[in-house]
Amino acid sequence: MKSFLTQIKDHFGDGDYAGDEYGGAGGQDGSGLPTGGAGSFMFATGIECSYPTIDHGKTRRDLLAECDHYNRYKEDLGLVKEMGLKVLRYGLPYYRIQQAPGKYDWEFADLAMAEMQRLGITPILDLMHFGVPDFIGNLQNPELPVHFAEYAGAVAKRYPWVRYYTPVNEIYVTAKLSAKDGIWNEQLRSDKAFVTALKHTVAASIMGTQQIARHRPDCIIVQSESAEFTHELRATRTPAIQIENKLRFLALDLLYAYHPDAEVFSYLLDNGMTRREYDWFMAGEPPGYQIMGNDYYGRNEKIVLPDGTVQTSMDVLGWYNITHDYYQRYLKPVMHTETNVFDPNEAPAWLWKQWVNILRMRKEGVPVLGFTWYSLIDQVDWDIGLSQKLGRVNACGLYDLDRKPRPVAEAYKMLLQEYGQITIVPHGELFEVTRKPAVLKVEV
Template sequence: MPAQHWMNDGRLHFGVGVEDTFVPQERVGHRKLDEYELTQHYEHWREDLALAAESGAGFLRWGIPWYLVEPRPGEFDWRWIDDVAENTRTLGLRVVVDLMHYGTPLWLENQFLNASYPERVARYARAVAKRYAGVWNDFTPLNEPIINAIYCGETATWPPYLSGQDGFVKLTLALARGMVRTQQEIAAVNPAARFVHVDAGFRWEGDGGAIPLDVLEERRFLALDLITGRVDATHPLGSYLASHGVTEADLAWFAENAVTPDVVGINYYPAFTTVRYLDDGAAAPIEAGVAGLRDLLLLYWERYNLPLAVTETSRGGSVESRLEWLTESLAEVRALRAEGMPVLGYTWFPFFSLVDWLYRHDSKSPDEWFIHMGLVDLERGADRTLARRKTDAFGAFQRESGR
């Protein structure tokens, strides 16, 4: 049996994450979205990793741009990834490798709906795990599967541009199959590998939306329920899934191939994780503070009884608001740990400014879409370079982490 995850040593581990959304497919009105390109991480990655280490973070959530690493099927270009891996080893930064953050390679026709997607993504993951075994042993097979299914399968925002509940279910099933095969293939080549599942936190108030509240509240767990073999005909979403084409054979496959992550990560943002439905059916994000964080962590702990981590949290706006959230959220995490909940990690995400995803659907410059919610702010200079400016929140994070 593999040893327990290194995070599970009684301490609270501090991490930061680099925003790494990759949606490279373009069409009229839909620009390429590559956060590394837009934030100049490709040019400044050494500085960014050095800052992460300086912040006191013991681990880093960092993603591989699959579409660049495998530009043609089965052909890999590891040159940049080799340099990054060696640098993180030198810095002593553990990396939780984010293998899939929304986008597939350009050559994969119909993206996640391609019949070969689960095997394609698993082969890519296997290649990563084999090459970097001993340097990178921690993996997130796919970031925020339900967000992925919503954007790609329910709202037709990202490719393959499906819509409605039928699209959502089709995407979720494909993503979950890919997650299972990814974990299986990584474990086959690196027995020391550990897995951190990352779910987007979802909370709702009111019941005026197009989708019944009871479906929404179960749907947020669907990907993790599938990969752990928990979904059968008696599952609360059993009839919902069957009505959208999920067969008994599909569910049997997940039961027979069930995988379990070592750590369940929850992403939570106090100002927009919680959505309130109004009487007219309109929805708007609301502030939920630490109460929402506690609620989500309790829900996942009670449902899965697995070690937890806060894999993303931060607050946009002023540095003062970030400082306030850092203090409040860490106090809540520490309180939950004192009550016996195994919350092993706390991740400030993003580490530096990001470009709003709405940039993809607009023609304005990236600067007009910057959101400053990190420990480091990006500032455009006269030479067009994005300078990295440490904020007071950076120093506060250092102190909290014991740096």
């Protein structure tokens, strides 16, 4: 009697059976450059677009200008395509576009968005990146959510083909550096100013998302938030550092209507949040398909020594462990939304280390949807958090400021060639991004 394998071979040939390409992960191992399909893992880069003010509002740090993107946007977007990438985290210059309530300047935005559309690049559109328009002033202004909501709706109406948004980039970092660390925008240093900035930016994100959803009910919201942790190496812990490790969740707690613990709740009430405001945040999640983006740089993770010295820990916990804490808290699909190192010789190894973290997370069944090397081109003065305008180049891009590739560009191309067609998660067809509007999610 013939083996069933012989029967199959006689009828269907020796492997690569017709029809197999429709099953599993496309019937293949996931290698090859990204296709951009709805069920595909989102390999991305970003164009650094921060625009906070320093010097008490007198100096605007616009990284799109300082890295010459306004003049070279076609070249830059062409490099995204040349890399083989289909997805780009991209921030329009909010402070330049919304010049006053109801008054907009779309000139540059229209040019850049048209070029992205021509090249077939999917933008994750970043609407507020560390700064606000001059007429709003700073993050202490309670009118911020209303003005930003109007802006977000105007963007969604003008570019109806865009589906992916980051309404407010790194809300926690925005509020902390502006109102607690005294570096950007209002440059205040108090817990009350921090809570005020935080509640205004979270409210802006929520209201902005609602306006986006009016035009795109099927919008996908990629919340990019910094993955932080501070290790305190003291026998007796310091209350300020311990609560800081709780406050790192606060922006997402308010955004996702997750009740923080009693200590954090008391902190909010002690520093100006009213019960009415708190109840408003806890009423429910904003609309759209919510993706929790976690940004991780080695410098996000710090060690405090017994004498109070603070040093960068670089990967004691790493993206996997820190992000896993966030995932268990919110149970949202995950994206690695930013990473880099400032030493271009170390960058390829750092890229592979981040990818190992992602593979480990995927192996455990966590729905990881994408990865981002941030950014496409080198940055300026991020080693000092943009606190002074020194013009010092940070060699963290896939390309330098002359648009010449750095070693990490070749490493990323190798990674894309090997993994570019993997699905969003293992058995990712179950998580394929549908065209239906998001619906209310009910816990059972």
